[in-house]
Amino acid sequence: MSRLDSVIRRLSAQRDILNTMPERLKALPGPVLEVGLGNGRTYDHLRGLFPGREIFAFDRTLNAHPACVPDEDHLVLGEIEETLGKAKDWLPAPAALAHLDIGTPDDEVNRRIRAFLEKTLPQIMARGGLVVSDQWLRSTRLTVLPMPDAVPAGRYYLYMASGPDRG
Numbered sequence: 488m489s490r491l492d493s494v495i496r497r498l499s500a501q502r503d504i505l506n507t508m509p510e511r512l513k514a515l516p517g518p519v520l521e522v523g524l525g526n527g528r529t530y531d532h533l534r535g536l537f538p539g540r541e542i543f544a545f546d547r548t549l550n551a552h553p554a555c556v557p558d559e560d561h562l563v564l565g566e567i568e569e570t571l572g573k574a575k576d577w578l579p580a581p582a583a584l585a586h587l588d589i590g591t592p593d594d595e596v597n598r599r600i601r602a603f604l605e606k607t608l609p610q611i612m613a614r615g616g617l618v619v620s621d622q623w624l625r626s627t628r629l630t631v632l633p634m635p636d637a638v639p640a641g642r643y644y645l646y647m648a649s650g651p652d653r654g
């Protein structure tokens with residue numbers, strides 16, 4: 488498979504799974520988190536899918552297309568280990584959806600980020616909230632859900648959160 492094929496398959500998988508989110512989450516209130524704003528393409532898609540929801544977008548720097556820049560109350564710049572780590576203190580409600588698109592070619596960086604996300608996401612997601620991730624995550628508070636048939640195995644992962652630990 489060429490790298491072009493691979494990118495197309497990855498982005499198609501991303502869009503296919505995200506397109507199922509409004510129906511799955513129609514009964515669950517809460518904001519949407521876009522972790523890895525990048526160019527803002529997925530953010531643009533998400534705001535079309537979720538016109539009534541707050542969407543908070545995270546990235547270390549702003550590189551988004553000018554038409555896809557969130558307002559300053561919804562743009563969170565900095566390393567996610569810093570910003571997402573503190574999000575439970577200021578999010579208006581636990582998140583209904585988190586979309587993660589932050590993988591790098593560096594396995595060691597990915598391992599560190601995964602460990603951080605496995606610890607942090609359960610604390611900021613609503614009970615029943617969904618995590619759509621380009622990273623394979625393992626946490627007793629994130630239940631693996633099957634992907635739609637259209638999404639090739641290993642491209643994207645879907646989890647349901649059991650909600651913040653109140654203990």
Ligand SMILES: C[S@@+](CC[C@H](N)C(=O)[O-])C[C@H]1O[C@@H](n2cnc3c(N)ncnc32)[C@H](O)[C@@H]1O
Nearest residue numbers: 523524525526527528529546547566567588589
């Ligand atoms: C593949 S791009 C996201 C593309 C985006 N979904 C789009 O539609 O354009 C990944 C983004 O994650 C950001 N990123 C990766 N690791 C990060 C980290 N540890 N903290 C903050 N941002 C990070 C990068 O700066 C990059 O913009």
